[in-house]
Amino acid sequence: MNKVNSSLVLLMFVVASVATLGSLFFSEVMEFVPCSMCWYQRIFMYPLVLIFLVNLLYPDDKLFKYSAPLVFVGLGFAIYHNLLMWGIIPESAVPCKQGVPCSTEYFEYFGFINIPFLSLVAYGLIAILLLSFKKSRA
Numbered sequence: 001m002n003k004v005n006s007s008l009v010l011l012m013f014v015v016a017s018v019a020t021l022g023s024l025f026f027s028e029v030m031e032f033v034p035c036s037m038c039w040y041q042r043i044f045m046y047p048l049v050l051i052f053l054v055n056l057l058y059p060d061d062k063l064f065k066y067s068a069p070l071v072f073v074g075l076g077f078a079i080y081h082n083l084l085m086w087g088i089i090p091e092s093a094v095p096c097k098q099g100v101p102c103s104t105e106y107f108e109y110f111g112f113i114n115i116p117f118l119s120l121v122a123y124g125l126i127a128i129l130l131l132s133f134k135k136s137r138a
Contacts, residue, residue, distance in 0.1 A: 006056070008133040009063065012126050013052035019122035020049050026115060035100040037081040041119045044074030048126065064134045071130055075123040081116040 023042055026032045034042065048070055055063045083089045 002136075004136050005133060006059070008129050008136070009052055009055050009059075012067075012129045012133070013049065013056060015122055015125050015129070016045060016048040016052055019045050019119065022118065032115070033100045037077060037084070038115065038119075040077045041074055041081065041116075041123075044070045044077065045119075045122070048074075061137070064130060064137075067130060071123060071126050075120075075127055078116065078120040078123045082120050085114065085116050 020042075023034070023038070023045070027034055048067060051063070051067050051070070054060075060066075080089065084091065
């Protein structure tokens with residue numbers, strides 16, 4: 001693996017790690033109860049940390065194949081959740097029927113930065129880095 005590819009994998013690992021640690025901080029330290037959509041996004045983010053770490057230690061040509069499904073499904077959930085938060089998707093079209101509503105906003109900075117937005121940014125960055133990784137390998 002060349003320096004560009006290993007740098008991209010390292011960046012993907014860092015973004016996935018920060019997102020994972022951030023979600024654990026919000027739920028375990030701040031005691032914010034995650035909604036169903038947040039759980040779905042976590043399910044697809046947490047394994048990425050291990051996939052990128054293993055690829056850093058033992059480079060593999062199939063990183064895109066292993067991680068792309070997790071990244072793009074998680075990105076889909078993040079987009080859907082943000083569309084809900086922005087009022088584009090009605091709350092009646094959301095799978096959060098029990099527990100915390102998916103529209104719950106624990107904090108908001110600058111009028112748009114909230115937990116679902118942070119997830120969207122993390123998945124978006126990883127998707128861009130992953131596509132760059134694939135392109136640099138071609």
